[in-house]
Structure formats: C-alpha cells, structure tokens
Amino acid sequence: MAITASQVKELRERTNVAMMECKKALTETDGDMDAAIKILRERSGLKAAKKAERAAKEGLVSAQLSADGKSGILLELNCETDFVAKNDNFMAFLNTIAESLASSDAKNLEEAQNVSMGEMTVAEAVKAKVIELGENLQFSRFERFDVEGAGAIASYIHMGGKVGVLLEVSCEKEETPSQEAFKDLVKDVTLHIAAAAPAGLNRSDIPADLVEAEKEVFRKQMENSGKPENIIDKIIEGKLGKFYSEQCLVDQAFVKDPDLSISALVEAKGKELGDTLTINRFSRFAVGN
Numbered sequence: 001m002a003i004t005a006s007q008v009k010e011l012r013e014r015t016n017v018a019m020m021e022c023k024k025a026l027t028e029t030d031g032d033m034d035a036a037i038k039i040l041r042e043r044s045g046l047k048a049a050k051k052a053e054r055a056a057k058e059g060l061v062s063a064q065l066s067a068d069g070k071s072g073i074l075l076e077l078n079c080e081t082d083f084v085a086k087n088d089n090f091m092a093f094l095n096t097i098a099e100s101l102a103s104s105d106a107k108n109l110e111e112a113q114n115v116s117m118g119e120m121t122v123a124e125a126v127k128a129k130v131i132e133l134g135e136n137l138q139f140s141r142f143e144r145f146d147v148e149g150a151g152a153i154a155s156y157i158h159m160g161g162k163v164g165v166l167l168e169v170s171c172e173k174e175e176t177p178s179q180e181a182f183k184d185l186v187k188d189v190t191l192h193i194a195a196a197a198p199a200g201l202n203r204s205d206i207p208a209d210l211v212e213a214e215k216e217v218f219r220k221q222m223e224n225s226g227k228p229e230n231i232i233d234k235i236i237e238g239k240l241g242k243f244y245s246e247q248c249l250v251d252q253a254f255v256k257d258p259d260l261s262i263s264a265l266v267e268a269k270g271k272e273l274g275d276t277l278t279i280n281r282f283s284r285f286a287v288g289n
Contacts, residue, residue: 001031014119015040016093016128037119044127051136057288058085059140061164062094063155064102069177072153073102074166075112076141076285077126084135085161085287093129097122101142112142143283151280152177156190162287165190168280169266176275185269185277188256193284198249201281206247214243249282 003026011022011033017040025043029035059078066072077094084090100122106112113123120128126139143166145153151170158164167190169182176182200206218236225232245251250263257265262279270277 003027003031007031007033011036011040016120016125016132017044018132021131040128041120041124044124044131051130054080054136056080056136056138056140058082059138059287060085060091060094060161061157061285061287062098062161063157063164063166064098065153065155066102069152069154071102071144071146072155072166073098073145074141074143074155074164074283074285075101075139076164076287078138078140078288079133080135084133087133090133091161093125097125097139101144106142107144109139109142113139141285143285145281145283147280150174150176152182152186154186154190156187156194158191158194163194164285165193166283167193168282170278170280171270171273171275173273173275176273176277179273181269181273182277185266188254188265189262189279190282192252192255192262193249193282195255196249196252197284197286198252198282199247201249201279202251203244203248206244211240211243214240250279 003023007026008019008023011017011026012019015022015037021040021043022036025036025039028039056078058081059076061074061076063072063074075098077097079085079090096117100115100117101112104115106115113121115122117125122139126137130137145166145168147153147168147170149170150172151168154167154169156165167186169186169189171177171182215236218239219232222232222235227235245253250261252262254260254262254265266277266279
C-alpha cells in the first residue's frame with residue numbers, strides 16, 4: 001500500500017526516529033503503525049548497541065523544580081561531541097526528558113529509565129535519538145529530592161549546562177521558604193557548590209579510606225621532623241582540619257566571602273529569618289565526571 005506523508009509524520013512524532021527510517025518501517029509493515037513502532041524499537045536498540053562502545057563524555061545537565069519548590073530533579077545526558085551537545089535538537093530532547101521525569105515519581109536512575117515518554121520509555125527514546133543524531137547517547141545520572149516538612153529544593157545550572165546542582169534546605173516555619181532572604185541563601189549556596197565542588201556535606205560523608213590516605217601523606221611528610229609521636233599526631237589532626245575545610249560543604253569558606261564558612265552563613269541567615277535552617281543534602285553533576 002502507498003504510505004502517506006501524514007503516516008510518516010505521525011510515526012516520526014511518536015518515535016523521534018528520522019523520516020526515512022519511519023517511511024521504511026511503514027513500507028515494510030504495509031502501514032501498520034504499531035508494527036512499525038516495534039520494528040523501529042528493535043532497530044534502534046541494535047544500532048544504539050553498535051555505537052555504545054564509543055565514548056560519550058560530552059553532554060548537558062538539566063534540572064527541574066516543582067511549582068511549590070518541594071521537589072526537584074537533576075539529570076545528565078551524554079553525547080560524543082560538544083557540537084551535538086549544543087544542537088537545538090539535543091537540548092530540546094533533554095528538556096523533554098526532564099519534564100517527563102519531573103512529573104513522574106522516579107526515585108533513581110533505574111526507575112527514571114523506565115518512565116514513559118509518549119509511546120516509549122526514556123531508555124527507548126534515548127536509543128531512538130541515537131539513530132537520529134548519529135552519536136552514542138547515554139542517560140548517565142539522575143537524582144530526585146523531595147523535601148519533607150518545611151523547606152525547599154533549589155537548583156542551579158552553571159556554564160550552560162556543564163555543571164548542575166540540586167540542594168535541599170529545611171527549616172521550621174512553613175513561611176520561611178517564601179522569604180527573599182531564604183531565596184538569596186539557597187541561590188548563593190547552590191552557586192557555591194557549583195564553584196567549589198565539595199566532596200560531601202559534612203565530615204561523615206568523606207570516605208574513611210580517603211581520610212586515611214590523607215593521614216598517611218601527612219605522616220610521611222613528618223617522618224624526619226624529629227618531633228615526638230604525640231606532637232606529630234596533633235599536627236596531623238590540624239592538617240586534617242584544613243583538609244575537611246576544603247572537602248566538606250559546611251566547613252568550606254563561602255566563595256563570596258572567604259572569611260565566612262557555609263555553616264556560619266546558614267546560621268546567620270537563620271537568625272535573620274528568625275528560624276533554624278539546615279542543609280540536608282546536595283548533589284552536583286559535572287558533565288563527564
């Protein structure tokens with residue numbers, strides 16, 4: 001049977017696959033739309049698999065927040081070249097994924113991969129887009145924060161999508177998140193996280209093996225100092241304090257005011273608002289890292 005332009009257009013809209021691929025699938029199935037979709041899914045999986053070994057270290061990070069600020073997501077979609085990452089098609093596709101995930105209840109990457117996007121899941125849509133763009137694409141990371149009780153989720157996208165931050169701050173008063181001082185604080189903290197790249201929220205978040213490795217480095221530096229062991233231990237503890245101040249968000253010096261730590265900034269802003277503010281968690285995605 002003759003395949004019409006409207007049929008090809010409909011299949012294209014439902015699958016995101018190139019027009020010629022859609023026409024070919026419809027021709028093979030005598031215009032059976034569902035059968036054509038099945039063929040395209042199978043083919044996109046095979047073609048995507050052939051490209052899957054190619055490194056996808058470029059891409060973009062995107063964030064979406066709910067209207068009430070109680071929920072937010074952060075995701076990273078990778079491609080092979082910066083040229084594709086700057087392509088309007090790629091950016092629109094990333095935005096569509098973000099919108100689909102923001103309206104879902106997916107809590108992790110595995111669940112996010114299975115969220116519906118029209119006729120496909122997110123994972124299937126990514127495979128289909130591989131055919132269209134001709135590059136390996138990978139939906140590599142996903143994070144979702146939902147604040148319980150009073151508080152808000154904030155986000156920040158830096159360097160045109162190369163770095164993204166998701167932040168959860170809680171408080172005691174329901175009205176606090178609507179205050180400008182609170183909004184200014186979460187904006188400053190997300191910007192700080194993007195710039196300073198903390199390894200964790202506080203000292204308990206820093207892996208024990210990393211701490212021990214730092215201790216060993218400090219100890220080797222003191223090997224020939226001639227100082228007593230107990231003095232060396234005290235010096236090492238002092239050096240660890242500096243290490244934590246560089247790695248832990250709450251201990252870091254605020255990028256806008258190095259004389260003020262993030263914990264001191266949050267405490268001061270809480271007093272200004274007549275509330276107690278707490279940074280509960282954060283996530284920072286940097287493309288390819």
